[in-house]
């Protein structure tokens with residue numbers, strides 16, 4: 001990797017020399033197809049820089065920067081127009097400085113924005129190493145002048161840089177520094193677009209060309225028992241996706257609309273690719289070497305002859321309980337034994353599974369840990385897996401690299417007498433051993449470009465990227481540099497895309513994922529069409545509007561999602577409450593919006609639901625969702641005032657962007673925008689609507705201003721759909737009257753007959769009651785105490 005980096009630097013230098021005099025300052029839009037690698041880099045490079053700039057500014061605005069620290073220059077050098085300096089740095093608890101952090105270095109502290117010091121510069125951390133009791137930080141600075149435009153050699157001399165140069169080029173000089181932000185993710189993405197030219201399937205990425213995958217191009221075969229498992233367990237669309245994975249295609253795209261079993265399909269893919277053999281191996285010589293495949297009866301006869309103590313009937317068959325738990329391979333609890341590899345296994349595929357965020361990643365790790373994968377003989381086992389990176393969820397800590405290292409270290413320490421002197425190199429070899437043994441490695445996209453990966457002895461044969469439509473294209477390229485031959489992109493471009501901070505980059509299409517671009521260009525996509533989450537009444541609108549009416553319901557979805565509250569028309573499965581007196585407002589200094597009337601109504605709605613169906617008070621079965629983070633904060637505050645309990649203990653209150661991938665029994669969606677003539681901002685994004693209305697299993701209750709929302713074509717369709725289905729409710733103040741006994745009785749769908757329901761209906765201990773401190777008639781005022789707010793994806797940027 002280090003060699004690659006040097007090569008790339010050299011390449012880029014050469015190119016810049018060739019281009020001398022050609023100043024390329026204009027940004028170009030992301031296209032569906034690219035002529036060549038240069039065309040690709042010329043498109044993405046300036047967009048990455050734009051995004052980096054916005055990220056730096058955002059961090060500064062959010063005041064996530066640390067305090068000034070004092071350092072003393074220990075050494076300095078100069079190479080390739082850059083200056084390098086090293087200085088010791090004390091790192092206190094809760095602080096960190098690591099590779100790719102952006103620092104501000106200055107001769108004096110900044111006192112205010114108007115009188116800037118005379119010597120200061122930005123610096124990028126090259127590396128940090130131990131130095132006695134502190135750390136030694138090495139940074140890179142460019143002090144030759146300021147670039148006037150992107151991609152130009154036009155450098156203007158600059159006195160602050162000139163002064164800085166004379167200041168730092170002497171040891172023992174004091175300097176102040178502060179960490180501004182980490183540029184790790186963006187640096188890895190930059191390196192990834194620069195390595196595109198080295199990827200074996202670069203032409204596919206550039207041209208976005210691919211034919212549909214038929215069985216004739218099957219590149220891998222799976223043993224019969226595993227094949228039977230796939231046939232019996234997965235629906236036809238999932239099977240197609242899994243079979244496409246066994247083809248010789250380098251890229252397989254799988255679109256998974258909400259609740260269609262994306263994760264389930266990924267588990268199926270893992271089982272098959274880990275136990276598949278290349279088709280070419282199933283040649284005549286192989287068959288001869290292996291002997292012919294015998295029919296089952298014949299096999300039994302052979303076993304009988306070879307093992308006369310076995311009766312012709314396997315005794316375990318007669319004991320097998322109905323749920324398939326035979327006591328040897330129980331299907332519940334901690335049944336997952338480690339894999340036993342037999343001598344017939346000739347191939348050991350190594351898989352890297354990635355996702356854009358830690359939470360999405362841990363979801364799959366957990367599913368592999370709890371569900372396991374199936375081997376050649378359809379036995380479930382737990383493969384050797386390692387979760388690399390930061391912020392691993394506590395439930396999967398056992399397989400995190402840090403935890404596995406701890407275990408190995410303590411094992412090694414017990415058997416070692418010379419611990420201290422070799423600790424560092426030991427760690428490296430322990431890490432390498434753990435990763436080499438792992439069959440599946442899990443990492444976020446960004447972390448897959450970290451130094452841990454560059455030190456691996458072996459790359460990965462297959463990369464699976466989940467939530468691939470939620471990542472910008474350069475982020476998707478990061479794990480592909482790990483020598484993989486086959487790539488699965490699993491995601492849904494009809495749901496929310498990646499968060500892009502720079503408006504300029506966004507307007508130039510930087511938010512387009514590789515998945516979306518390939519799909520737009522006509523690359524074949526396997527779509528999962530059977531959904532197992534939503535009541536059909538919830539499924540119908542998004543299916544028609546976002547998936548060409550192609551979604552169908554899995555067996556028994558309807559009966560599994562019928563609930564007692566469906567006895568009232570106002571509690572689902574699908575409702576739109578027109579809060580026509582609501583008014584949008586913008587807390588001062590904020591880019592976000594609130595709507596107090598909607599908050600009031602939703603609290604009445606929630607209160608009514610839990611008083612009629614107390615079981616809803618436990619287990620976070622209800623979500624209150626809003627596109628705007630200020631509205632989310634207002635909900636949390638009011639909830640606490642009224643119920644006297646922290647909202648998060650009983651209900652999930654989150655932004656739409658933060659709830660993608662989650663599933664709840666009931667979702668209440670507060671749209672916020674309500675005005676006489678204004679637009680509806682980013683609520684108009686149909687992908688945001690799609691996510692908001694597809695989280696619920698049994699009831700999606702949309703709360704908004706119908707007249708405002710109708711200004712958007714898609715929202716107009718949603719309101720019309722509610723109207724047609726007789727589930728549009730115009731609600732006037734006081735909202736309590738909407739839920740009066742008479743009013744509820746008029747909305748009853750059945751007459752007092754007990755419901756045939758599968759969900760929770762009983763009372764529970766965890767009581768939530770309005771307390772005396774607040775009443776529903778309180779009109780909570782929005783607080784102006786927050787800083788500027790841009791409603792970003794809650795997942796945010798996840799690592800180092």
Ligand SMILES: Nc1ncnc2c1ncn2[C@@H]1O[C@H](COP(=O)(O)OP(=O)(O)OP(=O)(O)O)[C@@H](O)[C@H]1O
Nearest residue numbers: 233234235256257258259260261262263264532661
């Ligand atoms: N073939 C199937 N037969 C029956 N149930 C299935 C099948 N595939 C998936 N499911 C069920 O559907 C539900 C959703 O599956 P899964 O979590 O894999 O979906 P997903 O597409 O990853 O969800 P999300 O939209 O939240 O990302 C799970 O309860 C799962 O057990």
